[in-house]
Amino acid sequence: MNIVWLDLNSSYAHSSLALPALQAQIADNPDIRWQIVSATINENPGTTASGIYxxxxxxxxxxxxxxxxxxxxHILARVKALLPDCCITLGGPEFLGDNEEFLRTNRFVDCVFRGEGEESFARWINCWNDRRLWNEVKGLCFLDTATAAYHDNGxxxxxxxxxxxxxxxxxxxxxxxxxxxxETTRGCFNTCAFCVSGGEKPVRNLPIGxxxxxxxxxxxxxxxxxRVLDRTFNYNNRRAKELLDLFKEYPEIRFHLEIHPALLSDELKEELKKMPxxxxxxxxxxxxxxxxxxSACxxxxxxxxxxxxxxxxxxxxNIETHADLIAGxxxxxxxxxxxxxRILAGYNAGEIQLESLKLLPGTEMRNRADELGICYSPFPPYEVLKTREISPYELQTARQLSRLLxxxxxxAIWKGISRKLITEQSDFLHRFLEHLIQIGVIDQxxxxxxxxxILYEFCKENYxxxxxxxxxxxxxxxxxxKKQPAYRIRTKHVGPPSKWNIVYGKYHEGLRLCLLPGNETDGTDYWFGxxxxxxxSRPIFKATS
Structure with a gap:
């Protein structure tokens, strides 16, 4: 049996766990020959299809x-035309909802899996060429070849x-x-209506060992x-502490975690403070x-x-924390x-990630879209187009605000000054966003x-x-x-003053000193070595006078 796994990602920087997770369960089957065709969504579909053929x-x-x-x-339709006898099977988050329409529209796909596929895929492999047994495979959805009846195995x-x-x-x-x-956990204790894991019970954890x-x-x-795949790493503070203790054993590794800030116990706060x-x-x-x-979510x-x-x-x-907002x-x-x-900038969040809501298959919010007054695209990525509270134009403004952020x-270069402007000037975000739109660079x-x-010219004019x-x-x-933002700096024949306050670095005569003299709004002189x-190109010494 010859299985080709089509590894199609958005870029080569990403890699899916699906293939090794599935293959590991049936690795001892000597009758299976696995091959991989890797590509990105930016490559020509015909080229990828030819590689599979x-x-x-x-x-x-x-x-x-x-x-x-x-x-x-697009790729699989081409392959099926070239190899009509091959069997095409798909899985993933796109099939957590009702799959009948998808299978009727895309007849070149033989079946799809709903849910966690490790055990079901292994079982299907044993009967892939005998459709009479497909009804016994949990999570499998397919059309009967004789009657076109839809079969849904939950x-x-x-x-x-x-x-x-x-x-x-x-x-x-x-x-x-x-x-x-x-992946350390499957399922989620939370019930977020927009998430495919919302209310996914039971929550199953791997032992710490x-x-x-x-x-x-x-x-x-x-x-x-x-990247630790755990929907809410701190839903159980005792287990979260055990994980943090474990992570301390690996000081050379950086762990990326999802955390719910509302569930932080005093004990866990102290543990986080102690992390390297x-x-x-x-x-x-x-x-x-x-x-x-x-509450609505x-x-x-x-x-x-x-x-x-x-x-x-x-x-x-000692910790970098990013915060997520969802428009729509x-x-x-x-x-x-x-x-x-503005509030998150005031907290000094490491990053502020503003995304547009997508109504994913199988989520409660997608099922209740009409009731909630949400209009969304019927095609991937199913982004929200408008709600009762936000218009299509305003959603585009939110998307552009995300680009600004x-x-x-x-x-890193512009975060400090951006945060200062956002928190100290209540109209900065609106005015600067409008400026970026007007000069035509917001999407460039x-x-x-x-x-x-651009930021320098805008501030010089407005702030x-x-x-x-x-x-x-x-x-x-x-x-x-030599560029405009540094036009005031003096680079020639600059020597140290009689007295200065060192901000960082250590001065020695071998340094090339430059002076940014004070002006009407800031009378401080800045010295760079x-x-x-x-x-x-970066200074290693800074002082003020």
Whole structure:
């Protein structure tokens, strides 16, 4: 039996766990020959289809999700035309809802799996060429070839999650990426109506000892970043503490976690404070800072607790915490989104990620879209187009605000000055966003230098008191001292003053000194020292006078 796995991702930076997770369960079957065809959604579908055709598979399997859905079907339709006898099977989050319409529309797909496929796929492999037995495979959905009747075998769940063979043991586990994913939990205690895991019970955990063994394997491969797949790592504070204690055993590895700030116990706060600097990257699911919005989404946890927890997390100097907002949630208005961004900037969130709501198959919110007054695209990625509270135009404004945040606040070079402007000037976000739209750059890729020039020119015109802070950010980022944001800096025949206050670094005569003199809004003189031998663009010395 020849199985071709079509590994179709949005970019080569990402890698799916699906293949090694499935293959590991049936790795000892000598009758199966596995082959992989890898591609991205930006490559020509015909080229990818040709690569599959050359292998003449009996079975083609792939994972279907939001951002590969369209291209995946283009590829598979071509392959089925070339190889009409091959069997095409799909799984993934796209099939958590009703799959009848999909199968009737895409007849070249023989069957799809709903739910957790490790056990079901292994069972289906034993009867893949005998459709009379397909009704016995949990989670499988297909059309009868004779009558075209739709068969739906429900939802597959792996109850003995800890008994599965680890995907790291599969020869197809991808060790070439700078990070790997480690699934420590299945299911979620929360009931978020927009999430495919909302209310997914029971919650199943791997024992700490088993997680340790898997991290050991990951460390042996030189991986230094692990994305822990656990919907809410701190839903159980005792287990969260055990995990943190485990992570301390691996100081060279950085762990990326999803955390619910409303559920932080005092004990867990103290444990987080003790974690080595840089060992944790936290994604705090906030979604909205308005109680009625969270209630409409059926998200557990009191808002005030979440705000206090998030403020605490963002205050920890040893941990980077990112916060998520979702535009398009029911009852969430555009002005409230702007307001929430300002609050999160005030907390000094590591990043502010503003996404548009997608109504995913199988979620309660998609099933209740009419009731909630949500209009959404029928095609992937199923983005919300309008709600009762936010218009299509306003949703586009929210999308553009997200672009602004990614270009400035979420960029290390410009975060400090962006945060200062957002928190101190209540109209900055609106005015700067309108400026970026008017000059036609909001949807354009821009270099860091171009972003800095635009911010400098805007502040010089509208917020002159921030001209010097933008210039300082420009200089310390190592940008050209010949460009406009640095036009005031003196680079020739500059010597040290009789007295200065050293901010960082150590002065010696071998440094090339530059002076940014004070102006009307900031009378402070700033001195920067640059290493001449190594020609570094960033200053290694800073002082004021």
């Amino acid at each position: 050359r292998l003449h598979p009996d079975i083609i399997a792939a994972t279907c999700w939001l951002f590969n859905h369209e291209i995946l079907l 939802l597959a769940r792996v109850l003995d999650f800890d008994r599965l063979e680890a995907p790291e043991n599969s020869p197809f586990f991808n060790w070439s990426k700078p990070f790997v994913q480690l 088993m997680i340790r063994k898997r991290i050991d394997i990951i460390r042996q491969h030189g991986i230094r970043n692990i 600097k840089g060992s944790l990257h936290l994604e705090a699911g906030i979604q909205s800072l308005h109680e009625e919005v969270l 059926k998200r557990k946890g009191h808002l005030q607790d979440a705000l206090e927890g998030l403020e605490y997390l963002c205050s920890l100097p 949630l029911p009852l969430y208005r555009l002005e409230e989104i702007f307001e929430d961004v 990614d270009g400035y606040y979420n960029t 890729p821009m270099s860091q230098e171009r972003r800095g020039v 002159p008191q921030y001209e010097t802070p933008v210039t300082l950010a420009w200089i310390e980022a190592g940008m050209s001292l 640059f290493e001449t031998e190594t020609q570094q």
